[in-house]
Amino acid sequence: MTPISFLITGDDDFTIGCGDALRARGHVIAGVASRSGAVRAWAGAAGLPVADRIGALEAGGEAEWLLLASGPPVPPVPAVPPEAARAAVRRGTLRFHDGPQPDCGAAAPPAGALLAGATRHGVVWHIPGGPVLVQQSVAIGPEETAASLIGKCRAAGLESFDALLCKLAAGDLNAATQDIDCQYKSKPEIVPQAAGRLDFTWPAPELARRVRGLDFGGLWNPLTTAKVRAGGRLLLVSGAHVVETVAPVAPGTVLHVTQESLTVASSDGAVRLCGFRDTSGQQVALYPAALEGAELASPGEAEAKALSAERAALARDEPHWRARLARFRPARLALAGPGPGGGAGGGPGAGLASWNDRQLALPKTFAAPEAAPELVAALTAWGLHSTGDWRAGLAWSTAPMVAGAKAHPGHVSPWVPLGFGLEAPEEATIAALAADLAPDLAAAARGSFAPDLVARDPEITAFGMASVGISDRAPVAGTALTLTPEGDRLRLWYDAQRLDEAALDLLEARLALFLDNLAANPALPLRALLALPAAERALTLVAWNGPQPADPPVPVHQAFEAQADRAPERVALVSGGRQMSYGALDARANRLAHRLIAEGARPGDRVGMYLTRSFDLAVAALAVLKAGAAWLPLDPAWPAGRLRQHISDAGAGLVVTDLVLAPILPPSAAVPVMIGGGADARRPGLDVAGEAVALVTRAADASGGVPGPVMLTHRALSAFCAGIGALADPVATCFDATCPGTTWAWLAGPGSCASALEMFCALTRGGQVVVVSEDARLALSGAQGASLADDLTRHRVTVLHGSPAMLQRILDDPGARAALRGLKQILLGGEPVSAALAGELRRFTDARIVRLFRPCGSALYTMAHVIEGGESGAGPLGRPLAGQSVYVLDKAMQPVPVGVAGDLWIGGPGVPGRHGDDDGRIRRDPFAAGPGHAGEQAQMFCTGERVRWRADGLLERLGPRRRRLTICGETLAPGEIEARIARAGGGSRAAVAVKGERPRLVAWVEAVGAAGLATIRADLVAHLPAPMLPAQVIALEALPRGETGGIDRAALPEPGAELRIGGPGDAPLPAAGLEAEIAAIWSGVLGVSDIRRADSFFALGGDLCGAAAVLARIRALDGLAGTAPHALFRFPLLGDLAGHLAQQRLPPADRAGVPEFDRQAIMARRRDMRRRSERVAP
Structure with a gap:
C-alpha cells in the first residue's frame, strides 16, 4: 500500500488513536496541530512536527489530506477556515462525526439520540461539504448515558478508520451506503427544556432517560445538566434509575432519602436520583431529616418557558x-x-x-x-x-x-x-x-x-x-x-x-x-x-525590619574576650564532670592562636578543624579567629571524598586535629596541626576587619545544585549572635547583654555552622556551654552511660537548639522529655514545625518555643517567630532578627505591597559571601541604612524564596524555588544528590524523592546498566554523608516527563525490595562472623531482613535513635567496647563498618589499612606555609 501523508488536528485521545493507527499502517504524519498538552506530548515523543494551529506547521502544503480527528464532544478542535484547509493540503479535508449523518444538527449527537429515545446510533467519516465515505452503526443499550455512548462512538470511529484508509488507498471517494437515519434531527425534545429542570409529572422512564442523556461524565457537555431544586438549593443530578412504588403518591414527593440519593415519585411510579453536585461541580451531601416526605417542585409551564428562554439567551x-x-x-x-x-x-x-x-x-x-x-x-x-x-x-x-x-x-x-x-x-x-x-x-x-x-x-x-x-x-x-x-x-x-x-x-x-x-x-x-505609598514603603523597608545596632558589632572572639575580662573565673564550658572557665579557655585559645600564626596562618587564611564536639573544638574555633583566619568546620563522620572537597574548595592551608583523628584525616594540600599550644598565653591582638571572613561553610542555593562555599564575615557572625541574643522579648533574663544564668546545650555537629550558634551565642554573652558528647547525643535517656537527658538536667540547661525531628525524638522518650521542664527557650530550625509538635512541647515545658528560619543560600538564620499558645506550628516566618534586613521585591527590584508575593532578599550583615558572581543573586543594597550595613558597600542576596508580608508585619513563606527533603531529621537538598549521581553516571538525568511508609530516600537514574549503578553507588558512598545516601538507586530507560518536559516526580515508579543500592548481585552474608553479627543487630533495630554488605544503615531507614541502639549493641560485642560514637556515620555500609571494627579488635601493632603520617611531607608543607606567610607579612 502506497503511504498517504496527513496533517492531523484534534485535542483528545481520539486524535492520538488515529495517529497511532496511521503510523501502524505505514502512513506519513506530516504534522500535528493541537492545543492539548497530551496530544502535543504524544507528537513530540513520536518525533512529529507539532504546533498549536495548522498555519504554524512548516509541513503545510506538502500533505495530501487534513484529518479533523476530533472525537465526540470534548473541547473543540482549533478552527480551520476553508482557505487554511486548502492551503494546508493538496487533496482535501476528512472529518469524523459522531452522528449517523453529517447534518444531524444536534450539538452533541450521542446525547440527542438518547434524549429522543433512539435505539440505534452511528458515526461517519466524510469530506466536509462532500460525500460520506464511511458509516458505522452503534447500538444503544438500555442504561446508556451520554458518556458511555460517546465512548462507543470513539471506538466505532477508530474501528471504521481502517475502512476509510482502505478507500483512500484505493482512490475510492464515492459515497458510502447510509442505512442509519438521524431519528432526532427535527425533534424539539432533544433541546433540554426548562434549562434541564426535571418535571416529576413525567413518567419515570422519561425522567431517567433525561438524566442519562445529559450525563457526559468528565467530557464537555454543550447542552445543560439535569437539575432539581431540593432543600432550598439547585442541585445537579448525574444518575437516575426507575424504581417501583407500593402506592401512588403526588409527583415530586420524596419517598426515601439518604446522604447520596433521593427516591422521588413520578406520574407513573418513582425514580431514584443520585450523583448530586452543586453548580460548580462539587459533590454535595443531602440532609435526610430536611427532605424526608418533602415535595420537590416541578417547573410550571410559565417557569419552564422562562428558564428555556433564559438558557437560550445565555447560550449565545x-x-x-x-x-x-x-x-x-x-x-x-x-x-x-x-x-x-x-x-x-x-x-x-x-x-x-x-x-x-x-x-x-x-x-x-x-x-x-x-x-x-x-x-x-x-x-x-x-x-x-x-x-x-x-x-x-x-x-x-x-x-x-x-x-x-x-x-x-x-x-x-x-x-x-x-x-x-x-x-x-x-x-x-x-x-x-x-x-x-x-x-x-x-x-x-x-x-x-x-x-x-x-x-x-x-x-x-x-x-x-x-x-x-x-x-x-x-x-x-x-x-x-x-x-x-x-x-x-x-x-x-x-x-x-x-x-x-x-x-x-x-x-x-x-x-x-x-x-x-x-x-x-x-x-x-x-x-x-x-x-507604594510612602507610609507602606516605610513599613516594609524600615519599621518591620530588625532593629539596627547603634554601633557595628565587634567580632565574636573580642566579645568573648570582654566576658573573660569581666569574670575570668566564670564557667564557660562543661561536659560531664569536667569544666573550663572563661579565663582558662581564653588562655588556651591564645596559645593555639600563636601556634597557628607560627605555622603560617595569616589574616584571611582558611583553617580547617577536624575535631569532634569537645573543649578542644571550642579552643580551636576561638584560636583561629584570634589568629585572623577563618574557621572551616569539618566533620569526622564525613566520607573522605567530601572532606577533601571541602578542604580544596575553601583553599585551607592548615587543619587542626588531634592524635586520635589525625591518622584518618584524608591526605590533602592542608597541613595537619595537632591541638595544643605554646607558652605564650597573651592575646595576639590582631586588628580584624568586620568584612574579613570568619567562617567558611556551605549552603545550597536556590538552584538546588551542589552546595557551594559560603564565606561569613566577622560582621555577619557577630550580628547573627547579637540577633539571636536579642530574640523575641528583649527584657527576658536569658537575652540580657550579659547573661551568666544562660546555659546552652551544644548539640550541633562539628561540621555544621550551627556549632557557632550554640557556642558563641553563649560565650559572647557570659553564658555557659554544655558540650554534649556524641554518646550522650545519641542516647536520649537510660540507666547506662551518659545521656542527653542527664546533661540537660544536671547542668540546668536553659536554651536548647535543634531540629523538630530531634525534639520529637526527645518527646517520644519518657525518660528524656522530663528534662525539658527546666528549659527557658527552645529554638527550632532546619525544617517546618508541625502543629502537633508545638502542642506536645507545651504539654511538657513552659519554655518559650521559637521557630527559626534560614532561607535558601544562607548559612545563618535570618528570621524568628515565637509560637504562642494556641498557634499552629505551621505559622508565619516571623520577623527579621535584630541587625538583619529583609526585603520582599518584585522583578523590577522594587518593594511589593503588603500581602503580595515577592522574592525574599537578605540585606545587612546576613548577606553570605560566595565565590563568583552568583548569576546576579548578590547585588548592592539600595535600601541599606545604619552603621551595621557598611554604607555604600552594603549588599543584598536573593534567596530564591517566595514570601509576602502580612498586615501585622510578619513574613509568610509561600515556598522555596528549590525542593527540600527531610529524612532522619536531616534537611537535604535533593539537587546535590541528583547532581552527584549525574556526575558519576556520565551526565545521566536523575531524580530523588522520599518514598514509603517508613520514609526512605530513593534515587532514579536514566539509561545506566549494572556497571553504571555500581559506579554511582561507590561515588555516593565516597562523597555524601551517611543520611544523604539513597536506600535504592533504580535504573530506568527514561525518567517520566510531564507536559512541560520536566520530570514528573509523581509518576516515578515505586521502589522494589530487590532494587537496593548495592544492586542485585551483592552476595549474601556468611552465616557467622562479625558481618553476620552486625547484620543481626541492624535487623533487630530496623526490622529489615536480608541485609547485604553494600547496604547503608541510613539508607535502610536508620536514624539517630537507631544509631544509638546499634552503637550500644556493638559495644557489647567482644573487643568492641571502645567503638567511637561516629563509627557508624563514617562507615555507614555494613561491609565497611565490619572491616573497621575488625581492625579495632586487633592489637595496635597488627592493625592494617590505617594511613600513617608522612612526617617529612608534612614538614615540607609547613615550611612552604611559613615562606608564603613571610612573603605577605608587613
Missing part, C-alpha cells in the same frame, strides 16, 4: 465565557480572611457578609461617563496588582445580572470573570487595557453565563470566587472588597468579617495614589504608576 455568549472561565484564576487578596465559598451562583453563605463602606473621591478624569471603560480597566489593574497575580481575574457584576440571578436562582450567574488577556498587562497603558477588556464588557452587557457551565466543562479547573469585585451598584456576594463607581466618588464595599481597618487603610492609600498617578500620566505604562 457561552463560547465566550467558556474560554474566559477556562483560563480564569480567581484573584486572592492575601490581606483578606477566607470567604464563605461563593460560587457562580453566589454560593451557600454568600449572603453572610458584614458589609461596610468607605468613599474615595475620584480624579475628575474618571468622573465623566465616557471614561467608564478606562476606570473599569484601572480598577481591574489595581485589584490584580494588589493580589500580585496579573494572570488572575476579578468578578464583574451589573444590575441586570443580579436581577437575572434573583429571578432564576442557580440558573444565572450574578457575575462574570474580568481579567486581561495581554501577555504583560503591567507594561501596557490604560488605553490598551481598556481595549483588551472591551469584548468582555460587551458580552457582560448582554448577560452572564449559566452557573452549571463550570460543571459541564472539564477545562474549567480553577473556578472560585475572587476576593475583589467591581460592580455598577452593590457589593458582589462572596468578595471581600467590591469597588463601585458612583459619579465623582468611588465606593469601597468591604466585608468587615474578612478585612480589618488596618488592611483597608493600606488598600485605600494604594488605590488613591494609583488613580492620582494615572490621571496625571495616562500615557505611561501601569508599572510606572503602581507605586
Whole structure:
C-alpha cells in the first residue's frame, strides 16, 4: 500500500488513536496541530512536527489530506477556515462525526439520540461539504448515558478508520451506503427544556432517560445538566434509575432519602436520583431529616418557558465565557480572611457578609461617563496588582445580572470573570487595557453565563470566587472588597468579617495614589504608576525590619574576650564532670592562636578543624579567629571524598586535629596541626576587619545544585549572635547583654555552622556551654552511660537548639522529655514545625518555643517567630532578627505591597559571601541604612524564596524555588544528590524523592546498566554523608516527563525490595562472623531482613535513635567496647563498618589499612606555609 501523508488536528485521545493507527499502517504524519498538552506530548515523543494551529506547521502544503480527528464532544478542535484547509493540503479535508449523518444538527449527537429515545446510533467519516465515505452503526443499550455512548462512538470511529484508509488507498471517494437515519434531527425534545429542570409529572422512564442523556461524565457537555431544586438549593443530578412504588403518591414527593440519593415519585411510579453536585461541580451531601416526605417542585409551564428562554439567551455568549472561565484564576487578596465559598451562583453563605463602606473621591478624569471603560480597566489593574497575580481575574457584576440571578436562582450567574488577556498587562497603558477588556464588557452587557457551565466543562479547573469585585451598584456576594463607581466618588464595599481597618487603610492609600498617578500620566505604562505609598514603603523597608545596632558589632572572639575580662573565673564550658572557665579557655585559645600564626596562618587564611564536639573544638574555633583566619568546620563522620572537597574548595592551608583523628584525616594540600599550644598565653591582638571572613561553610542555593562555599564575615557572625541574643522579648533574663544564668546545650555537629550558634551565642554573652558528647547525643535517656537527658538536667540547661525531628525524638522518650521542664527557650530550625509538635512541647515545658528560619543560600538564620499558645506550628516566618534586613521585591527590584508575593532578599550583615558572581543573586543594597550595613558597600542576596508580608508585619513563606527533603531529621537538598549521581553516571538525568511508609530516600537514574549503578553507588558512598545516601538507586530507560518536559516526580515508579543500592548481585552474608553479627543487630533495630554488605544503615531507614541502639549493641560485642560514637556515620555500609571494627579488635601493632603520617611531607608543607606567610607579612 502506497503511504498517504496527513496533517492531523484534534485535542483528545481520539486524535492520538488515529495517529497511532496511521503510523501502524505505514502512513506519513506530516504534522500535528493541537492545543492539548497530551496530544502535543504524544507528537513530540513520536518525533512529529507539532504546533498549536495548522498555519504554524512548516509541513503545510506538502500533505495530501487534513484529518479533523476530533472525537465526540470534548473541547473543540482549533478552527480551520476553508482557505487554511486548502492551503494546508493538496487533496482535501476528512472529518469524523459522531452522528449517523453529517447534518444531524444536534450539538452533541450521542446525547440527542438518547434524549429522543433512539435505539440505534452511528458515526461517519466524510469530506466536509462532500460525500460520506464511511458509516458505522452503534447500538444503544438500555442504561446508556451520554458518556458511555460517546465512548462507543470513539471506538466505532477508530474501528471504521481502517475502512476509510482502505478507500483512500484505493482512490475510492464515492459515497458510502447510509442505512442509519438521524431519528432526532427535527425533534424539539432533544433541546433540554426548562434549562434541564426535571418535571416529576413525567413518567419515570422519561425522567431517567433525561438524566442519562445529559450525563457526559468528565467530557464537555454543550447542552445543560439535569437539575432539581431540593432543600432550598439547585442541585445537579448525574444518575437516575426507575424504581417501583407500593402506592401512588403526588409527583415530586420524596419517598426515601439518604446522604447520596433521593427516591422521588413520578406520574407513573418513582425514580431514584443520585450523583448530586452543586453548580460548580462539587459533590454535595443531602440532609435526610430536611427532605424526608418533602415535595420537590416541578417547573410550571410559565417557569419552564422562562428558564428555556433564559438558557437560550445565555447560550449565545457561552463560547465566550467558556474560554474566559477556562483560563480564569480567581484573584486572592492575601490581606483578606477566607470567604464563605461563593460560587457562580453566589454560593451557600454568600449572603453572610458584614458589609461596610468607605468613599474615595475620584480624579475628575474618571468622573465623566465616557471614561467608564478606562476606570473599569484601572480598577481591574489595581485589584490584580494588589493580589500580585496579573494572570488572575476579578468578578464583574451589573444590575441586570443580579436581577437575572434573583429571578432564576442557580440558573444565572450574578457575575462574570474580568481579567486581561495581554501577555504583560503591567507594561501596557490604560488605553490598551481598556481595549483588551472591551469584548468582555460587551458580552457582560448582554448577560452572564449559566452557573452549571463550570460543571459541564472539564477545562474549567480553577473556578472560585475572587476576593475583589467591581460592580455598577452593590457589593458582589462572596468578595471581600467590591469597588463601585458612583459619579465623582468611588465606593469601597468591604466585608468587615474578612478585612480589618488596618488592611483597608493600606488598600485605600494604594488605590488613591494609583488613580492620582494615572490621571496625571495616562500615557505611561501601569508599572510606572503602581507605586507604594510612602507610609507602606516605610513599613516594609524600615519599621518591620530588625532593629539596627547603634554601633557595628565587634567580632565574636573580642566579645568573648570582654566576658573573660569581666569574670575570668566564670564557667564557660562543661561536659560531664569536667569544666573550663572563661579565663582558662581564653588562655588556651591564645596559645593555639600563636601556634597557628607560627605555622603560617595569616589574616584571611582558611583553617580547617577536624575535631569532634569537645573543649578542644571550642579552643580551636576561638584560636583561629584570634589568629585572623577563618574557621572551616569539618566533620569526622564525613566520607573522605567530601572532606577533601571541602578542604580544596575553601583553599585551607592548615587543619587542626588531634592524635586520635589525625591518622584518618584524608591526605590533602592542608597541613595537619595537632591541638595544643605554646607558652605564650597573651592575646595576639590582631586588628580584624568586620568584612574579613570568619567562617567558611556551605549552603545550597536556590538552584538546588551542589552546595557551594559560603564565606561569613566577622560582621555577619557577630550580628547573627547579637540577633539571636536579642530574640523575641528583649527584657527576658536569658537575652540580657550579659547573661551568666544562660546555659546552652551544644548539640550541633562539628561540621555544621550551627556549632557557632550554640557556642558563641553563649560565650559572647557570659553564658555557659554544655558540650554534649556524641554518646550522650545519641542516647536520649537510660540507666547506662551518659545521656542527653542527664546533661540537660544536671547542668540546668536553659536554651536548647535543634531540629523538630530531634525534639520529637526527645518527646517520644519518657525518660528524656522530663528534662525539658527546666528549659527557658527552645529554638527550632532546619525544617517546618508541625502543629502537633508545638502542642506536645507545651504539654511538657513552659519554655518559650521559637521557630527559626534560614532561607535558601544562607548559612545563618535570618528570621524568628515565637509560637504562642494556641498557634499552629505551621505559622508565619516571623520577623527579621535584630541587625538583619529583609526585603520582599518584585522583578523590577522594587518593594511589593503588603500581602503580595515577592522574592525574599537578605540585606545587612546576613548577606553570605560566595565565590563568583552568583548569576546576579548578590547585588548592592539600595535600601541599606545604619552603621551595621557598611554604607555604600552594603549588599543584598536573593534567596530564591517566595514570601509576602502580612498586615501585622510578619513574613509568610509561600515556598522555596528549590525542593527540600527531610529524612532522619536531616534537611537535604535533593539537587546535590541528583547532581552527584549525574556526575558519576556520565551526565545521566536523575531524580530523588522520599518514598514509603517508613520514609526512605530513593534515587532514579536514566539509561545506566549494572556497571553504571555500581559506579554511582561507590561515588555516593565516597562523597555524601551517611543520611544523604539513597536506600535504592533504580535504573530506568527514561525518567517520566510531564507536559512541560520536566520530570514528573509523581509518576516515578515505586521502589522494589530487590532494587537496593548495592544492586542485585551483592552476595549474601556468611552465616557467622562479625558481618553476620552486625547484620543481626541492624535487623533487630530496623526490622529489615536480608541485609547485604553494600547496604547503608541510613539508607535502610536508620536514624539517630537507631544509631544509638546499634552503637550500644556493638559495644557489647567482644573487643568492641571502645567503638567511637561516629563509627557508624563514617562507615555507614555494613561491609565497611565490619572491616573497621575488625581492625579495632586487633592489637595496635597488627592493625592494617590505617594511613600513617608522612612526617617529612608534612614538614615540607609547613615550611612552604611559613615562606608564603613571610612573603605577605608587613
